[in-house]
Structures are given as C-alpha cells and as structure tokens.
Amino acid sequence: MESSRVVYLGQKLFLYAVGFAVAWLVVSAGMHYLDPDRIKAAERKKEIFKRFGRPLVETDAYEVDVIAQDVVNPDDIGVTFDSIGGLEIVKQSLKELVILPLRRPSLFARGKLLGLQKGILLYGPPGTGKTMLAKAIAKEAGAVFINVRIANLMSKWLGDNEKLVSAVFSLAHKLQPSIIFLDEVDSLLSHRRNFEHEASTSIKTEFLAQWDGFSTDQSARVMVLAATNRPWDLDEAALRRLPRAFEVGMPDMMQRASILRVILKDEKVDSGFDYEKLASMCEGYSGSDLLELCKSAAFLPVKELLAKEKSGQITCKLPRALQLADFENILATFTRTKVATTEYKAKRLDGEPEADDQIEFNISDFLKMLSIFSNNAHQNV
Numbered sequence: 001m002e003s004s005r006v007v008y009l010g011q012k013l014f015l016y017a018v019g020f021a022v023a024w025l026v027v028s029a030g031m032h033y034l035d036p037d038r039i040k041a042a043e044r045k046k047e048i049f050k051r052f053g054r055p056l057v058e059t060d061a062y063e064v065d066v067i068a069q070d071v072v073n074p075d076d077i078g079v080t081f082d083s084i085g086g087l088e089i090v091k092q093s094l095k096e097l098v099i100l101p102l103r104r105p106s107l108f109a110r111g112k113l114l115g116l117q118k119g120i121l122l123y124g125p126p127g128t129g130k131t132m133l134a135k136a137i138a139k140e141a142g143a144v145f146i147n148v149r150i151a152n153l154m155s156k157w158l159g160d161n162e163k164l165v166s167a168v169f170s171l172a173h174k175l176q177p178s179i180i181f182l183d184e185v186d187s188l189l190s191h192r193r194n195f196e197h198e199a200s201t202s203i204k205t206e207f208l209a210q211w212d213g214f215s216t217d218q219s220a221r222v223m224v225l226a227a228t229n230r231p232w233d234l235d236e237a238a239l240r241r242l243p244r245a246f247e248v249g250m251p252d253m254m255q256r257a258s259i260l261r262v263i264l265k266d267e268k269v270d271s272g273f274d275y276e277k278l279a280s281m282c283e284g285y286s287g288s289d290l291l292e293l294c295k296s297a298a299f300l301p302v303k304e305l306l307a308k309e310k311s312g313q314i315t316c317k318l319p320r321a322l323q324l325a326d327f328e329n330i331l332a333t334f335t336r337t338k339v340a341t342t343e344y345k346a347k348r349l350d351g352e353p354e355a356d357d358q359i360e361f362n363i364s365d366f367l368k369m370l371s372i373f374s375n376n377a378h379q380n381v
Contacts (some may be wrong), residue, residue, distance in 0.1 A: 007099075022109045051188045070152060070168075072145040079136045084129060085262040085287070086255030094137055097244060102141040107300075112218065119211070119241045121185075123231040124248035127288035130227040133248060134181050137225065144178040146171070153203050153315040162206040169210040169222075176220035185226035189238035195221070196374050212243050250286055253279050259287050263294045270321045278327050284370050293334055297326040347365070 101108050101116035108114045122130045138145035146168060147377050153164045172178040182188060191205060214220050226242060228234065234242075251259060256279035264273075282290060301319035308314050 070147050070149060071171070072135075072147060074139050074142050074144060077135050077145060077354045079132055080139050080251050081136050083262060084136055085132060085257075085259030086251050087133065087248065089131075090133075090248065093246065094310075095140070098137055098179075098223065099141040100227075102143050102223075105219075105221060115218055116221060116223055117244055118214070118222075119243060120228070121231065121234075121239075121245040122225070122227040122248050123245060124229060125250055125286065127286035127339040128248045128250060129287045130248045131181075131183055132287075134179070134183075134225050134227060138179045138181075141177060141179070142173075143221075144175040144342040146175075146178060146180045148180060148182050150203075161203050165203055165206040166210055169214060173214065173220060180222065180224045182224065182226040184228060185238070186228045186230045186233040189226075189235050190233045191235050208237055209243070250284065253283075256282055256285060256290060259290050260294070263291055264270075264322070267298065268319075268321045270323045274323070274324055278324060281327070281331055293327065293330060296330045296334060298320060300326045300329065 081095075084091070097117045098120065101114075105116075108116070122133060124130060135145060137143075148168055153161060153168075168180060171178050188207065192201070192204075203344065212226060214222055224241070226238075231245070253276070257275045260275050260278060264275075282293065285293065305314075305316075305319045
C-alpha cells in the first residue's frame with residue numbers, strides 16, 4: 001500500500017513538473033514574440049523592403065531585426081570617394097580589391113587567385129574618417145551596407161545571440177552584393193580572456209564560424225570590412241580573416257588641404273582662399289577636427305551680421321563670404337577635444353587628487369586614527 005502511494009505521488013509530481021515546463025515554454029515563447037522591439041521591427045519590414053527596391057527572398061524574425069536596425073541601401077548613402085580628401089593610394093587599392101570584384105564579378109570568375117577580398121581592416125586614430133571611408137566603399141560598389149552594432153547582437157533571450165549573428169550573414173547573402181561593417185571591431189573580436197562574459201564569447205565564436213563559412217564560397221559577393229583604432233587588441237583568429245589592412249592615419253599638409261576643399265566645397269568662400277596656408281596652420285588636426293574648425297569659422301560671418309543688425313549698421317541681408325582671417329580667429333581659441341581632455345587631466349593630476357587618490361588618502365587617515373586609538377588604549381591599560 002505504501003509503495004503504491006509513493007508511485008502515485010511520484011507520477012503526480014512528474015505531471016506537475018511537465019505541466020510547469022510546458023507552461024513556462026508557452027509563456028516564454030509568447031513573451032518572445034510579443035516583445036515590443038520585435039513587433040516594431042516587423043512593422044517596419046514592408047517599409048524597408050520597399051526602400052531596397054528589389055524583391056527579397058523570405059526572411060525570418062531574426063533577419064527582420066537586423067534589417068530594421070542595421071541595413072542601409074547604397075542609394076541612401078550620401079558619401080563617395082570624391083567626398084573624402086586625401087587617401088588616394090588607399091582608395092585606389094580598395095577599388096581594385098573590393099569595388100571592382102563587386103561591380104564586375106565576371107572578370108574574377110576564373111581561378112582562385114583573383115576575387116573579392118573576404119576581409120579588410122581599416123585602422124588608425126579616431127576621427128580620421130574610417131567609417132566614412134567604409135560607407136563610401138559601399139556606395140561606390142553599389143553594395144548593401146550592413147552596419148553591425150554589437151548592442152544589436154545582444155539579446156535578453158537565451159540562444160538569440162548566436163541566431164542574430166547568423167542572421168547577419170544569411171541576410172548578407174540574400175542581399176548581395178553586400179558589405180558587413182564592424183566599427184570598433186576590437187570590442188567584438190578582441191583577445192580572448194579568462195574573465196570574458198559567456199555571451200561575448202558565444203557571439204565571438206559564432207561570428208568567426210559564420211565568417212569562415214562564407215569565406216570558402218568564392219562566388220559570394222559578401223565581405224567583412226572592419227575598423228579600429230586599436231588593431232593590437234584584435235584576436236589572432238580575427239586577424240587571420242582580415243588578410244589586407246590599410247592605415248587611415250592623420251592627414252599630412254596636402255591631405256588636410258584636400259579635406260578642407262571637400263568640406264568647404266558648397267560654402268561661400270572668399271575668392272583666392274588659400275587652402276594650403278590654412279592646412280599648414282592645422283598641424284596635427286584629423287578630418288573630424290577640421291570639420292569642427294570649419295563649423296566654428298562658418299558662424300563668424302553670421303555673428304558679424306547679427307551684430308551689425310543690432311547696431312543698425314546693416315548693409316546686406318546675407319552673411320559675407322568666409323575669409324582666411326575667420327579661421328585664424330578661431331584657431332586662436334579653438335581646442336580639439338582630445339587636447340582639451342588631456343590638458344584637463346594634467347591639471348587634475350597637478351592640483352586636487354583624483355577620486356581614487358582621495359579614497360587612498362581617506363583610508364590612510366583612517367589607519368592613522370586606528371593606530372592612535374590603539375596606542376591610547378594600550379597606555380590606559
């Protein structure tokens with residue numbers, strides 16, 4: 001009698017466990033597919049498909065997530081190689097390695113030596129135009145630009161990280177010619193560490209596996225374009241898949257002049273404007289620094305016009321043309337962000353202690369107090 005009761009209770013517990021497991025799976029699946037982010041992505045699916053202007057094969061829910069957030073039609077990219085000052089040798093090499101194979105695949109169909117590079121690395125200091133160059137490559141090649149953001153590969157659902165990574169590559173195949181772009185690739189494919197989070201490890205492993213899969217397909221017009229300012233932090237497995245690398249360094253004087261011409265191309269500039277002289281005054285400036293400099297200088301004619309309006313000396317309704325003197329005035333007070341933060345750090349180190357130093361001081365004072373208290377107590381005894 002006792003044994004039959006035990007069997008009965010065991011069966012009942014088993015049924016409860018099965019029922020609970022089924023209920024949990026149903027609730028999890030319901031929450032997964034009722035996720036607001038997923039619903040929003042599905043709502044955008046039709047709109048985005050129209051934007052591509054071409055029929056697409058069936059996509060799954062994970063590919064829709066990628067489409068909704070990371071995929072850019074080449075027609076919507078507003079930069080070309082002409083928009084980039086300098087880097088002529090790099091641009092010519094990229095035309096031969098990427099743009100021509102994507103544009104004219106028939107020229108590279110014979111043999112295995114010629115063909116599209118499946119991985120290219122752009123490296124250099126921040127602000128030198130690596131991302132802009134990557135977009136220009138996609139524009140020139142007429143390739144879909146898949147701008148992979150690591151945050152979009154992270155999911156709150158177990159197992160979705162690998163599926164989202166797989167969706168990037170499967171979608172790239174369906175939309176080819178396509179370029180998978182990884183900005184700050186070192187944050188995804190850095191050296192493996194013992195304390196690395198499990199989710200990061202799984203994403204990295206899946207990405208490398210998917211990359212290997214399409215690299216062996218010579219007919220696939222899909223490539224990975226990566227950018228970083230810390231190439232030494234990249235995992236060796238990632239470097240092996242990036243056989244060609246190009247430095248996008250700080251521009252020299254002639255390159256700065258070329259960049260300035262591109263930036264000021266559509267602006268009202270004084271006739272005879274000396275771009276070379278301005279470039280020589282901007283030693284150590286990156287492309288983004290030059291852009292911010294031009295923005296600041298462009299406001300001076302507007303500021304001057306407003307001052308004349310206020311004093312009743314207005315003579316025209318439009319600001320005057322930009323002059324070299326405007327840039328000279330700005331350069332007298334213009335501080336690049338990197339320089340400003342470095343100087344601020346130096347001031348902090350010379351003056352008041354940093355937060356960590358203050359903590360150390362407080363601990364030191366506390367230990368001194370304990371020592372004094374202990375000595376006093378010993379003397380009293």
